[in-house]
Amino acid sequence: MTPVFTPEQDGFREEVCELLCEDEVRAEIARCRRMPYGEESGLLDVHRRLGKLGWLAINWPERYGGAGATIVEKAILTEEMIRHGVPDNVHSLGIDIVGNAIHLFGTQEQKERFLPGLARGEITANVLFSEPDVGSDLASLSTRAEPDGDHWRLRGRKIYNMKAQHSEFALCAARTSRGPVNYAGITLFLVPLRSMGVVVEPVWNLSEERFDLVTLDGIRVGREDVLGEVDDGWQVLGKVLPLERTGLDHSAKAERTLAALREHALPGCGQRLVQLETRVRAARLLAWRCVANLRDGRPDEVHSATAKWYASETAKEVAVAAVELLGPRALLDARDPAAIAEGVFDAGFREAPGLTLAQGSSEIMLFFVATSALGLPS
Amino acid sequence: MTAEKTTAIARFFDGDLAPLVRRMADRPRAEGGDDGDGREVRAMVWEGLTGLDALGSSDTVGLAELLGSVLYQGPLLDTLTARELVPGDDLGRAPVALAVAEEPWTERDGAISARRAFVGFAAEVDHFLVGGVGDAGLRLALVGAGHPSITMRRYEETSRGEAYEVEFAGTPVAAWAGSAAEWAAALAGARVRQAAYLVGLAQAALDHAVEHARTRRQFGRPVGGFQGPAFRLAELSMHIDATRLLVHDPGAAGHAAACLAAASDLARTVTTQTMQVNGAAGMRSDNDAQLYYRWAAFESVRLGTPDRLRRESWEAR
Numbered sequence: 140m141t142p143v144f145t146p147e148q149d150g151f152r153e154e155v156c157e158l159l160c161e162d163e164v165r166a167e168i169a170r171c172r173r174m175p176y177g178e179e180s181g182l183l184d185v186h187r188r189l190g191k192l193g194w195l196a197i198n199w200p201e202r203y204g205g206a207g208a209t210i211v212e213k214a215i216l217t218e219e220m221i222r223h224g225v226p227d228n229v230h231s232l233g234i235d236i237v238g239n240a241i242h243l244f245g246t247q248e249q250k251e252r253f254l255p256g257l258a259r260g261e262i263t264a265n266v267l268f269s270e271p272d273v274g275s276d277l278a279s280l281s282t283r284a285e286p287d288g289d290h291w292r293l294r295g296r297k298i299y300n301m302k303a304q305h306s307e308f309a310l311c312a313a314r315t316s317r318g319p320v321n322y323a324g325i326t327l328f329l330v331p332l333r334s335m336g337v338v339v340e341p342v343w344n345l346s347e348e349r350f351d352l353v354t355l356d357g358i359r360v361g362r363e364d365v366l367g368e369v370d371d372g373w374q375v376l377g378k379v380l381p382l383e384r385t386g387l388d389h390s391a392k393a394e395r396t397l398a399a400l401r402e403h404a405l406p407g408c409g410q411r412l413v414q415l416e417t418r419v420r421a422a423r424l425l426a427w428r429c430v431a432n433l434r435d436g437r438p439d440e441v442h443s444a445t446a447k448w449y450a451s452e453t454a455k456e457v458a459v460a461a462v463e464l465l466g467p468r469a470l471l472d473a474r475d476p477a478a479i480a481e482g483v484f485d486a487g488f489r490e491a492p493g494l495t496l497a498q499g500s501s502e503i504m505l506f507f508v509a510t511s512a513l514g515l516p517s
Numbered sequence: 518m519t520a521e522k523t524t525a526i527a528r529f530f531d532g533d534l535a536p537l538v539r540r541m542a543d544r545p546r547a548e549g550g551d552d553g554d555g556r557e558v559r560a561m562v563w564e565g566l567t568g569l570d571a572l573g574s575s576d577t578v579g580l581a582e583l584l585g586s587v588l589y590q591g592p593l594l595d596t597l598t599a600r601e602l603v604p605g606d607d608l609g610r611a612p613v614a615l616a617v618a619e620e621p622w623t624e625r626d627g628a629i630s631a632r633r634a635f636v637g638f639a640a641e642v643d644h645f646l647v648g649g650v651g652d653a654g655l656r657l658a659l660v661g662a663g664h665p666s667i668t669m670r671r672y673e674e675t676s677r678g679e680a681y682e683v684e685f686a687g688t689p690v691a692a693w694a695g696s697a698a699e700w701a702a703a704l705a706g707a708r709v710r711q712a713a714y715l716v717g718l719a720q721a722a723l724d725h726a727v728e729h730a731r732t733r734r735q736f737g738r739p740v741g742g743f744q745g746p747a748f749r750l751a752e753l754s755m756h757i758d759a760t761r762l763l764v765h766d767p768g769a770a771g772h773a774a775a776c777l778a779a780a781s782d783l784a785r786t787v788t789t790q791t792m793q794v795n796g797a798a799g800m801r802s803d804n805d806a807q808l809y810y811r812w813a814a815f816e817s818v819r820l821g822t823p824d825r826l827r828r829e830s831w832e833a834r
Contacts, residue, residue, distance in 0.1 A: 274796050276735040299797040343802040345811070350797070408824060459789055463781075466818040466825075467635045467680065472673035477634075477682065485675050488814060492792040492800055492807075501793065502745050 142427035144211070151208075152215045158188065159223040168224050172473040172481055179348050180226050181305030182260050189216070190260030196234050199242055203250055204258025214387055214430040221391035224483070228301050228348060231388060233263035237310045240379045241329070244367045249329065253308070267297035267311035267330070267353055274299070275500050277312070278321035278373065282355060284313040284328065289362065291315070293330065293355040303339045303351035306332050311355070315370050325372040329364045330355070346490045383498055384443040385429035386450030390422040392494070393454040396487045399480035400461050408464050415457055422450040441512045448504035451494040458484070458491035523579055525569050530587045538562060539588040539805060543677070559591050559641060566593060567610045572600065578765055581710035585717025588812055590678060592638040594714065598707040599646045602695035603659055611643035615707075616683055617657065617700070622649025628666075628687045629658050635819065639669045639681035646694060647685060655697040658690040676815035705773035711820050712764040712773075712780035718816065719757050719780075719787040722809035726750060726791035726799075729806075733796070746794050753787050774830040778823035784813040 144152070158164065164185050171180045189195040190204065198213040199205025206212075217235070221227050238257045241249050256262035273280045282295025293313050303309065309330050316324035332339065336358030342350035367375040397412075397419050404412060425446040432439045461469045461484040473482025495501040510517045530538065541555045566572075574580045577597050584593065592612040599613035614636050622631035631649045639645070645667075648657045660667070666688040669681045695703065727750055730741030741747050760783045763769065769776050788810040792799045799806030821829075 269797070272734075274735060279736075344800040345802070345807040346800065350801070407828060411824070455789070459785055462814050462818060463785065463823055466822045467674070467815060470675040470815055472675070475673035477672070488675055489811075492789070492810065493797070495793060496797055496800075500796070502743075505745065 142424075142431070144215075148211055148215060151212055152219060155194070155216055155219045156223070159185070159219060159225065164188075164223075168226075169481065171226050172224075172486070177343075177349075180229070181302065182229055182263055183225070185225055186230065186260035188260075190258055193258070195230070195260050196238060196254070196258040199238075199254060199258055203242070203254035204256075210430055210433045214385065214427070217387055218391045221388055222395050224395065224481075226348075227388060229263050229305060231383070232265045232302055233257050233306070236266055236379065236383050237264035237308075239382055240310060240327075240366060240375065243379070243382075244375050246363075248363060249366065253329070256307075262307040263302065263305060265300050265302045265306040265309050265332075265351075267300055267303075267309045267355075269297065269299045271296055271298050275503050277376070278325070280312055280314060280325065282311070282313040284315045284326060284360070287359060290359050291328075291361075292357045292359055293328065293336075294357055295355050297351075297353045297355070298342065299350050300353060301348055301350060303332055303353050304341070304349075308332055309353070310366065312372055312376065313355075322373040324370050325376075326369050327366040327372040327375055328360050329366055330358060330360060334358055346493060347486055380499060381438060381440050381443040382433065384447040385426050385433070386422060386443075386446030386448075387426040387430065389447070389450035389454040389494055390419065390426045392487070392490075393419045393422060393450065393457045396454070396457045396461060396483060399483050400457070400464065403469075403479050404464050411460065411464060415460055418453045419457065422446075422453040425449050441508060444499075444504040444507045444511075447499060448495075448501050448508070451498075452501060454487075454494050455491040458487040462488055522569065522571075522574065523576070523583065526566065526571060526580065527583055529565050529569060530583070530589075534562070535587055538590070539808060541588075541590050543802065543808060556641065559638075562589070563591055563593070563612060566591075572596065572610060577706070577710055578713045578769070581713040582717035582761070582764075585714035585719075585816075586721045588718060588721065588808060590638075590812075592642050594707065594710055595637060595642075595646075597710065598703050599644070599659075599694075601703040601706060602646065602657060602699055603692065607659070607692060608644065612638070612641065613644045613646055613659075614639050614642040614662075615648075616645045616685075617648030619648075619650055619655060622647075622651060622685075624649075624651050624656070624658075624690075625687075628689050629660070630686050630688070632682065632684045634682055635672070635680045636669075636683045637681075637819070638679045639683050640671070640679065644691070645683070645685075647688075648700065655700060657694040657700055659692040659694050660685065660688045661691055664688050674815065676811045678812070678815055680815070702770075705770045708773035708777040708820055708826075709764055709769045711816070712760075712769075712777045715777075715780040715784040715813070715817060716757060716761045716764055718809060718813055719753075719760075719784045722788045722791045722806070722813070723750065723753050723757060725805055725809065726794040729795050729798070733798075740794070740796075749790055750794065753790055756783055757787065772830065774821070774826040774833070777820060778826040778830070781817040781823045781826070784817045788813040 193206035196205045197208045198210050200207050241253050270280055284291035284293055309332055311328045311330045314324055315326040318324050336356050338354040340352045342352050344350050429442050429446045469484040471478040472485050509515045537558050595615045596613045616633035616636045642662050645660050666686045669683040672680045730746055733740045760780055764776055792810050795806040
């Protein structure tokens with residue numbers, strides 16, 4: 140299914156590209172690549188510029204800072220931001236996951252409280268799901284929401300989340316009750332992060348961006364901070380998580396690495412490049428099929444799982460293939476004077492393992508397709 | 518290497534030293550990072566290995582696999598290759614770095630000028646064996662490392678290893694070493710040892726992932742109890758077994774380039790797959806999984822990309 144864009148959508152893509160190619164935007168992106176070790180970018184001027192135009196969350200209504208466009212325009216923006224090397228985690232966490240969850244399941248008050256700031260690029264948010272002993276098996280989470288009058292106090296530790304140090308608030312999954320099955324009794328809270336009772340510590344890792352260990356030490360939250368219904372967070376999660384699994388971010392990353400690889404590969408690598416190009420094209424088609432499903436109001440979880448698995452595995456394959464084809468020079472960091480392609484291969488290689496783990500691991504996608512699409516026993 | 522010597526060297530890396538050696542792959546960035554402790558450990562390891570007569574080993578392939586399994590980082594493999602080309606008496610027990618490339622250089626009045634990329638441990642060796650192509654074809658020259666005509670800088674790269682760009686600007690030649698044919702034979706040996714090193718590294722990465730799969734519980738049971746990860750780990754184990762036989766085969770030097778290409782693919786595949794089994798925890802700086810992943814990336818292409826090695830192997834028929 141080749142994506143078909145309207146002339147207006149093509150025009151929007153051109154406008155986005157023009158903005159992202161401006162000198163000051165390119166300079167800001169280049170600065171991000173060469174930030175001192177241990178530092179990383181949060182919201183950038185480019186986010187604020189896109190926000191001012193109503194493009195950052197273009198598919199949200201104008202009253203919430205968007206432009207009332209469709210998910211297609213939003214996907215065009217995401218694709219071009221990644222192709223142009225804009226650091227994407229702040230955007231995807233704040234807009235695509237937390238913002239979208241509030242847009243779809245939040246109360247009027249929550250939408251008015253959070254969405255305009257997110258859409259203007261003035262605030263951002265992250266996700267507090269994983270815990271030290273809980274990864275893919277999210278239903279086993281142990282962070283507690285203890286009743287405190289009409290409120291709750293959150294206690295627990297969340298790890299392997301990103302950008303907490305730059306975020307104003309987080310979407311946090313916590314247990315409000317225990318039932319016969321783990322899925323019941325989970326509630327989603329919108330938690331202010333710059334508060335007493337929240338401690339954010341870095342967990343240094345392989346990639347350019349740190350993980351955070353967030354300790355919730357009794358922070359008080361109220362009914363107005365609950366997203367969806369109390370004890371019913373699993374249902375919301377089940378609807379929100381597939382929305383981010385279009386695979387489009389991964390296919391765009393693969394495209395970006397491949398474009399640089401094509402430029403720097405030595406003669407004789409043609410067949411391998413063709414193989415990778417074909418995979419990347421297929422990944423993009425799968426991703427845009429998911430976007431079309433969302434546009435048409437018929438999200439398809441099998442399509443989402445397929446696109447996420449295929450595109451993330453492809454992006455990882457391209458990242459590793461760059462090392463295989465280019466040799467040690469592919470491993471030079473953007474900060475090295477001899478770096479090629481502004482260090483995109485080194486950063487991509489270090490980011491690659493996370494692509495098939497975050498947003499639902501490859502194993503979870505495979506299990507879902509095996510049981511739901513193929514009907515195999517679980 | 519006799520069985521006794523193997524055991525002695527394996528014992529040397531046991532216990533407290535092994536994590537220190539492995540963790541050298543987590544050394545500071547080149548930019549402003551002081552790696553004094555790492556250098557001390559590397560010097561201690563060098564003393565230990567030479568004290569156990571690793572330089573006189575008769576089974577250097579077995580030794581290389583052992584070094585890979587502990588993620589050894591140092592100039593021993595380069596030194597073993599150099600000693601095939603330079604009489605041992607000239608070198609004693611001194612460490613040597615290879616700086617050989619089939620690229621032009623300048624030879625004038627007994628001195629050479631060249632720039633060489635990705636030279637290992639350049640700041641810690643006593644000699645360089647420099648290779649270059651001049652009017653007489655490929656030649657090799659032994660030069661002293663302390664000469665002021667030599668400048669170097671450490672790369673900022675994924676493995677955070679000791680890889681340097683080295684500039685020789687009129688560096689006096691201490692001795693000419695080996696012919697092009699002798700270099701070809703020594704290179705074949707170096708490639709087989711590098712392949713064995715990668716097999717050892719892959720095995721260590723797999724062992725680390727298997728331990729994680731045994732102990733990490735999700736959905737009420739160990740991760741290794743699920744067929745997906747279990748079969749993946751079993752498959753990797755079988756690939757390692759096959760490649761190990763390939764590199765230890767007495768005829769391996771005759772297929773050195775192809776052998777190294779296979780081990781190179783193996784190391785990247787195993788370390789990439791084991792990162793997946795380790796999950797996000799494997800990406801943490803304090804987790805060894807990411808050390809294997811980063812180190813395999815560099816070591817698997819240090820002596821040539823698999824593509825180039827296979828092409829060379831094909832064209833040599």
